Amino acid sequence: MRIYRIDHIGQVAPELEPQVALLEGLFGFRRTRSWENPAEGCRGVRLALPGNPGHTWEVLAPAGEESAIREFLDGQGGRPGLHHVAAEVPDLGAARAELEALGVKPAAGGAGGWLEASLSPPGRGPGVLFRLRGPGDLALCGDGPAAPATAEPPPQRAERAWAVPPDAPSLGIVALDHVCQAFPDRDELARWYERLAGFVEVWRTPEDEHPDMADLVLNIPGSTICWEVIMPRGEDSFIERFWNKNGAAAHHVTFEVADWDRAMAACAHHEVPAFGENAGSTDGAAWHDTFIHPKHTGGVLVQLFWEERPGVWVRSDKIPPVA
Structure with missing residues (x-):
């Protein structure tokens, strides 16, 4: 297919x-x-x-x-x-x-x-x-x-009470980067998606990089949206808990923003808190990522990231558990 x-x-x-x-x-x-x-x-x-x-x-x-x-x-x-x-x-x-x-x-x-x-x-x-x-x-x-x-x-x-003011600040999203799915074995699911629909693996973390998770990213042919697979590692992985509750469901959706300070100011304006922020640099170029809890987005865990130069953001940063 x-x-x-x-x-x-x-x-x-x-x-x-x-x-x-x-x-x-x-x-x-x-x-x-x-x-x-x-x-x-x-x-x-x-x-x-x-x-x-x-x-x-x-x-x-x-x-x-x-x-x-x-x-x-x-x-x-x-x-x-x-x-x-x-x-x-x-x-x-x-x-x-x-x-x-x-x-x-x-x-x-x-x-x-x-x-x-x-x-x-x-x-x-x-x-x-x-x-x-x-x-x-x-x-x-x-x-x-x-x-x-x-x-x-x-x-x-x-005229409606829920209408959005035209000058309300927004996150400044520039792309939907990927959908992330939880699964017990990332290689099993990657092989399945390749056989099923030609998804192509483009990136993965070393298995022992993090104590509680490992992941990989697949390109969806014909789409700018990628597919990420995260799997649990260790005895108390938050992904294991997610799997036990939800099965092979989508774990989060990730958006890229154009300006980190603008995105955080928009969250503050709309009284939507972010959590689990990470920041770092790769080859001298800075990046940030953070999450917005599903209770503030309509039931979807949302990840935001910004990178100073394309390709420097580290997708393997720890994804915090969601209660």
């Missing part, structure tokens, strides 16, 4: 407007589409990602009496979180056949307009949910004729 483009990252929230306001305000995302489709049981908004042309962020909230989004939230104890990664494949039928041959059982979504499947190795439990569609097929949630996407007029938005 070949993935040639990541379309969007999908997030679920119990209430749409406050989550969108956070993403527009603190994160600086820009709303491009909104819709409501009781037949599919969801309302949604698409937002453009700074620095990632063609990639968007999607927020879904329950609507109507029959809602898979409501079921997802109930299964999470009502907590919001990352829901899916949407991607395009050259041939949806061929993708289904290849997935089934590998023991992955995709389900049809949106009246059969796309496929849904956890793309983690069978037998390892559910992992990150992927939504797949064919080229040029506007069948993903919010795109098809059953759920027309409409731009909301700015005056209508400005």
Whole structure:
């Protein structure tokens, strides 16, 4: 199976407007589409990602009496979180056949307009949910004729209490760098993704660099977004605890910012604390990274980094545990 483009990252929230306001305000995302489709049981908004042309962020909230989004939230104890990664494949039928041959059982979504499947190795439990569609097929949630996407007029938005002031400071995000997944064996998952969809390993930490974790980074062909795999090491690894609670789920999402001081000032302005900050230099060029807790982002652990020169940030810095 070949993935040639990541379309969007999908997030679920119990209430749409406050989550969108956070993403527009603190994160600086820009709303491009909104819709409501009781037949599919969801309302949604698409937002453009700074620095990632063609990639968007999607927020879904329950609507109507029959809602898979409501079921997802109930299964999470009502907590919001990352829901899916949407991607395009050259041939949806061929993708289904290849997935089934590998023991992955995709389900049809949106009246059969796309496929849904956890793309983690069978037998390892559910992992990150992927939504797949064919080229040029506007069948993903919010795109098809059953759920027309409409731009909301700015005056209508400005009247709402959750509207974002036009001069509100934002993080200054310039790119969505990678999605990180927890897994017990990084090499097993890397081989699986290479066999499944041609992911290519580009970087890894030495196994003994950190006492409680090791990681590697994979390029997704056709995408500027990478995929990181972190695995536990030692007797009391925070990744082991995460795995025991969540399985092969997405652990965090990482964004690059243009100016570190601006990003931290935006967090302070929006009263969103950061934690676990690291700072250092590589070959004389400085870098910083930090995290924002899921309770301040709508259920997604967010990592921010800045680097003085491209390629000097050290991805292997310790990722703090999240309660």
